[in-house]
Amino acid sequence: MEEQLAELAAQVAAIESKGNLTNTMFAELYYYLTIPLMIIIHAGFLAYEMGASRAKNALSSGVKNILAFAFVIPAFYFFGWWVYWGFPTGFSFSAGPNGISGAEYANSIAWAWGPSAEFMGPNTEDQIDGVFWGAFALFAATTASIFSGAVIERIQTVGFVILAIILGGFSWTLGAAWGWHSDGWLIQQWGVHDFGAAGLVHAIAAFFALGVLINLGPRIGKFNPDGTANDIAGHNLPFTATGLMLIVVGFWGFLMGCLVVGGEAWSWSGNWNTIYGTPSNLSALSFNILMAVGGGIIGAWAFTRDPFWMMSGALAGLISTASGLDIYWPSLTFLIAISAGILLKPAASILENMGIDDAVGAVTVHGTMGVYGMLLLGIFASGYPALGEAAAFSGDAVPTISFIGQLVGIVVFVHIGFITGYVPSLILKMLGMLRVPEAVEIAGLDTVKVPAQAYPEGIAVSPPAST
Amino acid sequence: MGFPFEQGTWEGVSGAIFMGFGTATPGIFTLIAIVVSVVLLAVGQKTEAAKYRDHK
Numbered sequence: 001m002e003e004q005l006a007e008l009a010a011q012v013a014a015i016e017s018k019g020n021l022t023n024t025m026f027a028e029l030y031y032y033l034t035i036p037l038m039i040i041i042h043a044g045f046l047a048y049e050m051g052a053s054r055a056k057n058a059l060s061s062g063v064k065n066i067l068a069f070a071f072v073i074p075a076f077y078f079f080g081w082w083v084y085w086g087f088p089t090g091f092s093f094s095a096g097p098n099g100i101s102g103a104e105y106a107n108s109i110a111w112a113w114g115p116s117a118e119f120m121g122p123n124t125e126d127q128i129d130g131v132f133w134g135a136f137a138l139f140a141a142t143t144a145s146i147f148s149g150a151v152i153e154r155i156q157t158v159g160f161v162i163l164a165i166i167l168g169g170f171s172w173t174l175g176a177a178w179g180w181h182s183d184g185w186l187i188q189q190w191g192v193h194d195f196g197a198a199g200l201v202h203a204i205a206a207f208f209a210l211g212v213l214i215n216l217g218p219r220i221g222k223f224n225p226d227g228t229a230n231d232i233a234g235h236n237l238p239f240t241a242t243g244l245m246l247i248v249v250g251f252w253g254f255l256m257g258c259l260v261v262g263g264e265a266w267s268w269s270g271n272w273n274t275i276y277g278t279p280s281n282l283s284a285l286s287f288n289i290l291m292a293v294g295g296g297i298i299g300a301w302a303f304t305r306d307p308f309w310m311m312s313g314a315l316a317g318l319i320s321t322a323s324g325l326d327i328y329w330p331s332l333t334f335l336i337a338i339s340a341g342i343l344l345k346p347a348a349s350i351l352e353n354m355g356i357d358d359a360v361g362a363v364t365v366h367g368t369m370g371v372y373g374m375l376l377l378g379i380f381a382s383g384y385p386a387l388g389e390a391a392a393f394s395g396d397a398v399p400t401i402s403f404i405g406q407l408v409g410i411v412v413f414v415h416i417g418f419i420t421g422y423v424p425s426l427i428l429k430m431l432g433m434l435r436v437p438e439a440v441e442i443a444g445l446d447t448v449k450v451p452a453q454a455y456p457e458g459i460a461v462s463p464p465a466s467t
Numbered sequence: 468m469g470f471p472f473e474q475g476t477w478e479g480v481s482g483a484i485f486m487g488f489g490t491a492t493p494g495i496f497t498l499i500a501i502v503v504s505v506v507l508l509a510v511g512q513k514t515e516a517a518k519y520r521d522h523k
Contacts, residue, residue, distance in 0.1 A: 278477055279477060279480065279481075279484055280484075284485075298504070298507055301507075301511070302507045302510065302511065305514075324486075327484060327485055327486055328485065328486060329485045329486050329487055329488075329492075329493045329496055331493065331496040331497040331499070331500040332486065332487075332493075332496045334500045335496060335499060335500055335503065338503060338507075380468055380486050381468075381469075381470075381486055382468075382469055383469035383470040383475075384469075384470045384486075385470065385475060385476050385477050388477050389476060389477045389478040397475065398475065398476050398477075400470070400475065
């Protein structure tokens, strides 16, 4: 009898071990797949920007976008990952209540040299850190792509790349450390909730772009002497609209990466959670993402009938609801997204009337809608606990979501973005590294510096074949 | 709408967690969403038909 029991126990242990291994491999694969999905965001931004450029600048816009991706990834490897783990408690670099933050912790896992190097390269006993790093590196690259579209057709390549490195490696990462990391002071002290990164990715990237746009100035011909604006149409609207749809596809991967898989040593619980340790799951995302995309398109269609703004409306719908995709009721998500789609074009016009030439509406779509979404969550979700039961918190009671807390979060994110965009771009301007010369802008950037042609045969219409 | 549970933490919470759970608000929002969809479609049809009339 004892032998049978022992054999049974061994079999149960073996089954349990296999089950754990399956869960572990699922978790690793889950985050691994968010990476190629998020690269689709970049494919989308690439098409979007090139289509929104005039034909004479189409390839240079593409070169710029591709380089943003290429340089932000190593920047996030060299120092961005450290910023995320080192900064959550602010500039004290001390450890937070969950014990996974501060300079000492970041030094132990996030430098690509010294003792922490074992977590920053191939390691048979650490199968997840590289996957987490990859997903976060793609969040970083997304911020650079958001910024990239706003400054097309007149920014210098290297100056742009330097700014993209600052944004992807530091600016958004600082926002994520403060408003996403469970030890982040914005969560611990103010109950900030930004599940899908409306503020800490979209608004930071957008206000970074705004800071740069002020120093960069508008494209030649954008504004008349009396201050009125001219429309500078891109050369390929179908390409732009398709790119926007690809961005929407990629955001499924982005938002997948905002959930924490259960059942692992690093998980919050045995089930799905948000990055804050609060409950949510793929079902919540599925309901709300689809309703947000549909609502945003409908709202923009109702107001503009323009495919560019309709697809921008899809993004606006997603961004305006991103902070609460984990807890919104789908019909409410739909209504908020419709309102975002309706507000989009007027909000872009206000920015244009202020003399800002945002070539693709990035500041409005990502910034205005990010702010709008975070504030709405403060109204609708007021009172929701901002941290899950497994997360430690610094005060006596668990911090809760509030309008004031969300407002504080927004003020912080906007300032992070704007200051880290404005100051470096001002320095680049003084160094002559920000804007291309006027003659180059008039001739077209492709003609001057790209050793290839976008349309060597023009865009000819072929006659039908004879039968 | 606030947290739909009495305690101020997630401890012991399971099941539906969306805003307004347990009240009439989810149904109200759904009704509003349906009405808005129908109204926008009707307005869309009206403006589209007007454009067709202009090109007769």
